[in-house]
């Protein structure tokens with residue numbers, strides 16, 4: 001039969017954990033289990049960490065860059081080199097990048113159009129004034 005841990009918490013409450021066999025304390029409070037507790041915490045920390053790739057900087061300036069990034073990410077996830085969580089974040093950021101690239105492209109095309117049209121417009125206004 002399991003016995004209750006005899007540890008008294010700082011708030012004077014009795015611990016509700018079950019004592020480890022051969023001890024008066026539960027796993028969390030048994031002083032002889034301290035090193036095992038540390039190891040378990042380390043293991044938990046490692047499990048919670050996501051797989052990332054070594055630091056590298058890829059250019060994400062145009063659609064071809066985004067395509068290359070997607071290709072690398074897909075292959076890294078498929079081969080188990082990259083955590084799905086990281087890949088999801090990359091997917092999201094790539095989507096943002098695509099929108100910015102498209103917007104920048106539209107702005108550049110509009111500027112080019114305006115630079116052609118502006119002299120035409122000025123000439124038109126001149127003709128109207130002269131008439």
Ligand SMILES: [Zn+2]
Nearest residue numbers: 005015026029
């Ligand atoms: Zn306890």
